[in-house]
Amino acid sequence: MTDLTRRDVLKFLAAAPLAEFAVSALDVERFSTMTRDALETLAERGQQYRPKHFSPAEWRTVRILVNMIIPRDERSGSATEAGVPEFMDFTLGDRESMRQWVHDGLAWLDADAQRRFSKPFADSTMTERKTILDDIAWPKRAAPELQPSVRFFTRFRDFTASGFWSSKMGVQDLGYIGNTVQVQWPGCPPAALRKLGVRYPSA
Secondary structure (H helix, E strand, O other), X not given: OOOOOHHHHHHHHHHOOOOOOOOOHHHHHHHHHHHHHHXXXXXXXOOOOOOXXXXXXXXXXXXXXXXXXXXXXXXXXXXXXXXXXXXXHHHHHHOHHHHHHHHHHHHHHHHHHHHHHOOOHHHOOHHHHHHHHHOOOOOOOOOHHHHHHHHHHHHHHHHHHHHXXXXXXXXXHHOOOOOOOOOOOOOOOHHHXXXXXXXXXXX
């Protein structure tokens, strides 16, 4: 977790389907749209978002955790700036079956922080938080007794990534330019063709 970047998160997602997350692409898009519309409306009114499915303590932890998974970098903003916590809250409102593992996992983070550092996860230092996450962020390295917490973090990371890369900021971060008219199509770049071992047929 110490050296995890948003590129690493993308590699995780490419390596394994989001079976643990269990929300379809269409639902992700729907929750993302709901999040964007709600935040834009609240911004126009000068109001703050009030979570419906997280306690104040959980909300604080969620905002810290998503930013540890996808922090601000030179390409774009952080997960909180993309509205990921709000996306999660909207999703949990529609997916009651997901609430238990989310609440249990957040409770475990606090319990482990209390055991190690005598304070909740959100009150721990960044180094202390990373120490906790290092034990559960890498499934193959984790101790057998930590597997339930590993599964929580895997699901939560996927949840975070789904919220981020379905947001306007996340789409821009990926460099996606779909639904854009291309005046000219120069074809696949030569370097990419060489890597794939293919070429265009001769005219």
